[in-house]
Amino acid sequence: xxxxxxxxxxxxxxxxxxxxxxxxxxxxxxxxxxxxxxxxxxxxxxxxxxxxxxxxxxxxxxxxxxxxxxxxxxxxxxxxxxxxxxxxxxxxxxxxxxxxxxxxxxxxxxxxxxxxxxxxxxxxxxxxxxxxxxxxxxxxxxxxxxxxxxxxxxxxxxxxxxxxxxxxxxxxxxxxxxxxxxxxxxxxxxxxxxxxxxxxxxxxxxxxxxxxxxxxxxxxxxxxxxxxxxxxxxxxxxxxxxxxxxxxxxxxxxxxxxxxxxxxxxxxxxxxxxxxxxxxxxxxxxxxxxxxxxxxx
Amino acid sequence: xxxxxxxxxxxxxxxxxxxxxxxxxxxxxxxxxxxxxxxxxxxxxxxxxxxxxxxxxxxxxxxxxxxxxxxxxxxxxxxxxxxxxxxxxxxxxxxxxxxxxxxxxxxxxxxxxxxxxxxxxxxxxxxxxxxxxxxxxxxxxxxxxxxxxxxxxxxxxxxxxxxxxxxxxxxxxxxxxxxxxxxxxxxxxxxxxxxxxxxxxxxxxxxxxxxxxxxxxxxxxxxxxxxxxxxxxxxxxxxxxxxxxxxxxxxxxxxxxxxxxxxxxxxxxxxxxxxxxxxxxxxxxxxxxxxxxxxxxxxxxxxxxxxxxxxxxxxxxxxxxxxxxxxxxxxxxxxxxxxxxxxxxxxxxxxxxxxxxxxxxxxxxxxxxxxxxxxxxxxxxxxxxxxxxxxx
Numbered sequence: 001x002x003x004x005x006x007x008x009x010x011x012x013x014x015x016x017x018x019x020x021x022x023x024x025x026x027x028x029x030x031x032x033x034x035x036x037x038x039x040x041x042x043x044x045x046x047x048x049x050x051x052x053x054x055x056x057x058x059x060x061x062x063x064x065x066x067x068x069x070x071x072x073x074x075x076x077x078x079x080x081x082x083x084x085x086x087x088x089x090x091x092x093x094x095x096x097x098x099x100x101x102x103x104x105x106x107x108x109x110x111x112x113x114x115x116x117x118x119x120x121x122x123x124x125x126x127x128x129x130x131x132x133x134x135x136x137x138x139x140x141x142x143x144x145x146x147x148x149x150x151x152x153x154x155x156x157x158x159x160x161x162x163x164x165x166x167x168x169x170x171x172x173x174x175x176x177x178x179x180x181x182x183x184x185x186x187x188x189x190x191x192x193x194x195x196x197x198x199x200x201x202x203x204x205x206x207x208x209x210x211x212x213x214x215x216x217x218x219x220x221x222x223x224x225x226x227x228x229x230x231x232x233x234x235x236x237x238x239x240x241x242x243x244x245x246x247x248x249x250x251x252x253x254x255x256x257x258x259x260x261x262x263x264x265x266x267x268x269x270x271x272x273x274x275x276x277x278x279x280x281x282x283x284x285x286x287x288x289x290x291x292x293x294x295x296x297x
Numbered sequence: 298x299x300x301x302x303x304x305x306x307x308x309x310x311x312x313x314x315x316x317x318x319x320x321x322x323x324x325x326x327x328x329x330x331x332x333x334x335x336x337x338x339x340x341x342x343x344x345x346x347x348x349x350x351x352x353x354x355x356x357x358x359x360x361x362x363x364x365x366x367x368x369x370x371x372x373x374x375x376x377x378x379x380x381x382x383x384x385x386x387x388x389x390x391x392x393x394x395x396x397x398x399x400x401x402x403x404x405x406x407x408x409x410x411x412x413x414x415x416x417x418x419x420x421x422x423x424x425x426x427x428x429x430x431x432x433x434x435x436x437x438x439x440x441x442x443x444x445x446x447x448x449x450x451x452x453x454x455x456x457x458x459x460x461x462x463x464x465x466x467x468x469x470x471x472x473x474x475x476x477x478x479x480x481x482x483x484x485x486x487x488x489x490x491x492x493x494x495x496x497x498x499x500x501x502x503x504x505x506x507x508x509x510x511x512x513x514x515x516x517x518x519x520x521x522x523x524x525x526x527x528x529x530x531x532x533x534x535x536x537x538x539x540x541x542x543x544x545x546x547x548x549x550x551x552x553x554x555x556x557x558x559x560x561x562x563x564x565x566x567x568x569x570x571x572x573x574x575x576x577x578x579x580x581x582x583x584x585x586x587x588x589x590x591x592x593x594x595x596x597x598x599x600x601x602x603x604x605x606x607x608x609x610x611x612x613x614x615x616x617x618x619x620x621x622x623x624x625x626x627x628x629x630x631x632x633x634x635x636x637x638x639x640x641x642x643x644x645x646x647x648x649x650x651x652x653x654x655x656x657x658x659x660x661x662x663x664x665x666x667x668x669x670x671x672x673x674x675x676x677x678x679x680x681x682x683x684x685x686x687x688x689x
Contacts, residue, residue, distance in 0.1 A: 043676060045676065046357065046360065046361070046636055047360060047636075047676060047680060049336070049339070049340055049361060050360055050361040050362055050363075051362070054680060056679075065672075133509075136507075136509055137507065138509070139509055155507075157507065158502075158503065158504060158507045160654070243504075244453070246453060246504055246650070247504055247650065247654075248647075248650055248651060248654060248656060249647070263333065264640075265637075265639075265640045266336070
């Protein structure tokens with residue numbers, strides 16, 4: 001690798017220009033992160049707010065307690081369920097929609113693009129409330145539709161086995177539009193000649209997809225899947241509004257658990273420990289994704 | 298807070314007229330944000346002089362040392378007459394022997410029921426013991442279709458199992474709030490009764506968010522009984538059609554072996570320790586505690602007055618739906634006065650839900666509940682042991 005040598009005076013200038021940004025990042029990012037790391041080894045809580053003397057240094061006890069709590073493992077399982085089922089599903093739907101909208105056969109492309117993108121820019125809380133009505137067991141539109149094809153009423157949000165699929169369905173609908181736009185941009189950058197050449201060589205549409213579209217889209221795919229995963233690991237508002245984490249905690253995500261511990265019960269030390277565990281989980285998942293994509297490339 | 302915040306502004310002008318030197322500034326905050334806002338105000342050293350406080354929050358704010366004890370002020374006051382308050386309600390404000398709040402309005406749970414459906418099953422009034430209550434529900438159920446239920450208690454609410462527990466004589470917590478007492482026989486018998494209601498199909502396993510329109514279900518006869526608080530009187534009166542109005546009634550809760558207790562709820566007025574206008578603030582608290590002002594407040598909000606004298610007024614004495622509350626209020630008990638209570642209460646319904654849905658047996662659920670509650674109270678135990686050492 002060639003090393004760039006930079007004259008020292010340019011270095012000083014660079015620092016000078018970077019200083020405002022670094023200062024802001026330091027004060028508003030690294031400082032709070034460091035503070036919550038400190039918080040996570042204490043039992044700071046409501047009593048600690050009353051009198052700082054009521055706070056104990058507990059070392060890694062918050063972490064060990066967390067790993068022994070069934071609620072935490074349930075939350076982690078729910079989060080993984082959401083990310084690993086909802087994530088790929090979102091990407092698949094987004095890619096499918098992007099391919100359809102890039103096809104020469106489709107008309108009114110602008111119209112459909114807007115329609116598909118609209119859910120993404122709609123307020124999540126409002127959307128979640130509407131979906132709660134759609135999912136209603138007795139009066140909901142979804143069960144009404146299903147009854148016509150002979151499927152009995154499903155207790156979407158009240159049955160512990162159906163609640164997470166219901167939330168995933170809504171999340172996919174809500175967020176695939178954004179990924180779709182990125183995929184469309186990626187598709188447009190694939191040179192048309194490649195397809196022409198492949199067609200002359202006798203490659204069918206499926207072969208063309210796997211030999212040209214997918215490899216050429218790989219950088220886009222990496223970007224989309226990393227961003228989607230990181231977002232999905234932070235699942236919060238959907239269950240917070242629709243199910244409050246129930247029934248039977250089947251939709252409690254790690255972030256929801258953290259919120260409850262921190263801002264509902266004011267056990268800030270414990271909540272900070274949850275935040276760090278989530279950070280580690282996301283870090284590992286992201287590194288893993290990069291590794292996988294690199295191997296395939 | 299909430300509607301009360303809007304209405305109290307209408308009561309202030311008369312007070313300011315009585316005390317020309319005092320200017321009252323009212324700040325309204327929605328109920329949902331109130332708890333957090335008051336805590337942040339405490340941390341930011343910006344607490345108000347007086348605040349309305351849900352009376353289950355009192356122990357928490359006492360633990361923060363945010364509130365002023367009021368006993369000496371009450372002793373000297375002619376407006377705040379302790380003996381005129383419902384004892385169960387008053388005691389929610391007493392923590393370790395000191396009083397930290399004056400009850401402003403009261404709240405408790407009673408049964409709202411379809412009197413016509415009960416009559417059809419052969420009952421002229423609501424039964425008063427668990428056994429009779431259960432039998433009545435079974436009779437009503439036998440006259441209902443499969444998806445109709447005699448009783449609705451959302452399984453995501455902690456009050457019903459807790460009320461039943463207290464009725465069965467459970468202290469809920471033991472050793473002065475150091476540990477849970479849910480695995481003991483009293484709570485166990487209540488929990489069996491509670492879970493049995495669901496197992497026998499007398500109540501549906503619905504969470505609160507699954508009930509789209511309670512009043513419609515009630516009107517259609519899909520539900521015959523519902524446990525709720527005083528604000529529902531207004532809702533039932535306004536939302537049920539006219540021809541339904543003589544088909545519903547309220548009744549005090551049945552108990553294990555006779556009329557049962559319910560929980561002491563409501564809101565109190567509290568004085569903040571850091572207030573610089575304590576004398577003036579107390580004058581306002583006295584003013585708001587007067588029976589005539591309480592009555593005006595009731596007429597504006599529908600919130601039931603804390604003063605028994607106010608209940609003698611015809612507007613309340615003639616409200617037939619309010620009578621069950623009047624009777625119940627003589628039999629109310631506070632929830633355990635520990636700051637962790639609300640979190641413990643959440644655990645109670647979560648384990649209740651597990652037992653109802655068959656994920657755990659009643660035995661397993663109660664053992665796990667006590668284990669969780671003991672873990673939640675660890676900090677409290679530590680603080681109590683340390684405080685004892687300090688005073689020695």
